[in-house]
Amino acid sequence: MRFHEFLNTYDNYAFVQKKVAQKLIEFLEKNEEFETVLEIGCGTGIYSQKLVSHIKYRNIIMFDIYNSGDYVANIKKSQFLIKDMDRFDYKKYSLITSSSVFQWSKDFEQLLNKISSATDRLLFSIYIDGNLPEIENHFEVGLKYYEHKNILKQLKKKFKFVKFEVEEIILEFSKPLDALKHLKYTGVTGLSKNIKISRIKNFDEHKLTYKVAYYNCWN
Template structure:
């Protein structure tokens, strides 16, 4: 992932991530007071800002594989864990959340199992099967996106109540090159920009995003 190289340009280009963060908030009860919240894969704080503006809580802990703490100068948090979420030691939390990050996890079931031992409420969004199909069709590369049904079956093993919703939307660009540049500046390349012939022959001005939202409770 090239996210660490794109910090400065990320927020202004993360149109999809902002849209997903806004919708993910609707899966959380805003009338409830939360004692402790953990956000996994917080990035530059797109969802974090939304949380802080809309939820009532006592303590907020943040996690990302990159040290992005400079982006959180205006956010009050307790701890920032710079570590891969898959190896992170998770304490007990009232609520664990994650927006647009779980698709990077190598073993999703292990992570879900770990969260289920430390919270009774998990809310997250994840890009799912069919995401960025234009990139896969042309470059032949993709993350190993799971289908909504696959994710649901994993969650049902560890959580009693699982609510989910699927979403699909497109972003349109004036040229194919601008579509590829957008992916590069949001850290989601998935292809080698050094392959000049493939990049030059890419014709799509549309990028399709498929997102799944989940709220899990015990």
């Protein structure tokens, strides 16, 4: 993941992430009230800003593996931490939420175990199996994405109620290079810097296919 290299330009290219963040927010009632909110992987605050304007809360803790605190410094009653979600010491929270982050977990099942012990309300989006097939097919690399059916199975073990939605988002580009530029400046593919130039030049796709799932869980 190279997200940290492009913090300053990320928002200009994060078309899908913005769309996903907006849709995730809509799983919450307007002005729904929470005591303490934990947002995992806040990044530049695309989801964070939408979240805090949509709900009522007493305080919100946000963390990211990179130092992006300046991007969320204007959020009231907030605390920013630099933490790894897989190693974070989870306490008790009214709501734990995350947008477009959990696919990076080294052990998603273990992460869910920790989170479900820390809250009765979990809301998140995650890119799932079938995400960015154009990249995997051409470069033969990429993240190993989790399958929706396995995620759902794990969630149903931890929460009494689970609502979900799965969608496909297709981005069209005028040139293949623009598609690769989009991926470069959002840092979302797991592509290595060691990819051969010839392989990059031979990339001829004009579209990218995102596969995302949304989960709203509570006890």
